[in-house]
Amino acid sequence: MIKLIDIHKQFQELIVLDGINMDFEDGRITAILGPSGCGKTTLLSITAGLIEPTRGEVIGMESKKSGFIFQEPRLLPWKNAVQNLEFVLPDSMDKAEKKKICSDILAQVGLSGFEKHYPSQLSGGMSQRLAMARAFIVKSDILFMDEPFQFLDLKRRAQMIDLLKNLWIKRKPAVVIVTHDVQEALLLSDKIYILSDKPAAVIREIKNPMPFSLRSVKNAEFYKLEQEIINDCLLS
């Protein structure tokens, strides 16, 4: 388990995070939900060790292998699909093994046949699938996702959510997903932390009562919970 204890972050005079406490359990998906610009990405970056908090600590990340899916795919434009995947694999890994796992993961994300394609030759959705493949190929203990579907249309977003579920279920790494989309949070996560506007603080912690397989926008309970979050937390 990874614990955030009393995380504060300040940029000059601007207080962004104000005493955040959270737990990210192994094998669970946790969503951090909050209004745009409230400091969700900063919190995720602190958890992943990309930036330092002004105060507070992150416990349990030291020995963890992590992967990251950003808002944009962040692929290396001078490397093709396979080379982008190989970039995150350890140098010590055998070439044949690298080739096999790259080929397997590309098949899983529906990019077989695009091994030699460069990011500029892939569509936005394909690039994001490749970024997702890169995150899952490292067999990470914890995966950080920073609004990874926000630039995709409704159909592509639904496809990506299904793809994420399929990839996640195989190894079940801990996932921390940052989003401002209530449906996305409810569809994917077991636990949701709702943040207030800046300076961000946790205003509510919700355990998703619906099992993974039953989560659907068509489900009445799903709709009720969605409205409750929107009315009680995000609009209040």
Next chain:
Amino acid sequence: MKEQLRKFSYVVFIAAFIILWHFLSLGRKTLIFPSPYEVLLSLVSIIRSDIFIPVISNTVKTVFLSFAIALFPALLSGILGRFVPVIYEVMDRISAIARSIPTVAIILMALLLLPVSLTPLVICFFVVFPVLYTNIAEGLVSVDERLLEMAKSYRIKKRKIITDIYIPSLRTFLIAGTRSALGLSFKIIVTAEVFNFVDSKTIGAQMYMHKIQIDLAGIISWTIIVVIISLLFDYILKKLFERSEVK
């Protein structure tokens, strides 16, 4: 069709230039202004002479040597400057000063202070290094921070970040820097060879000898040779970079 038109206009331009030159030379008041035909004869005689290949190879060798001598420190200081802000600040000022020193001042100081055999190399270094350094430093500063953050999030080793992110990001800047620096090297080396008459088998020395003989046709012929060689290397470089270009 467009390509043919472009080639045709190119030929027309050169022909018009030669015709104009020819008519100007007809009205010459002194003996020294040669006609295109006299330059052609001089050019043929230079190319057919025994010293042509040694002269060319000596100058080209010096150009590439001085270019290499400038490239590696430029690359090294550019990389160091990316990670150590003090080095970046210091190098930025040094290269700005070096860029503003008149080339002839560098040549004269080098001639007075250094062993003659070293002067072309040193002169070229001082002129080419700032050009290469500026391109490399700018390239490194403009590396996409988001890619670096991605690499950090996957805990990629520093060595791999340098080879797989910094160096490819540098490519465009390195191409521009290399092409302009190599062209500049040819100009500077030939100038330094004119001043530094220690070996007669260099292009600059040959130009100097033609100057003593008031043989403008010879000087123009060597100038044409330098331009052709410089353009040829620029073309080769362009093709090499195109071949290695990623999609």
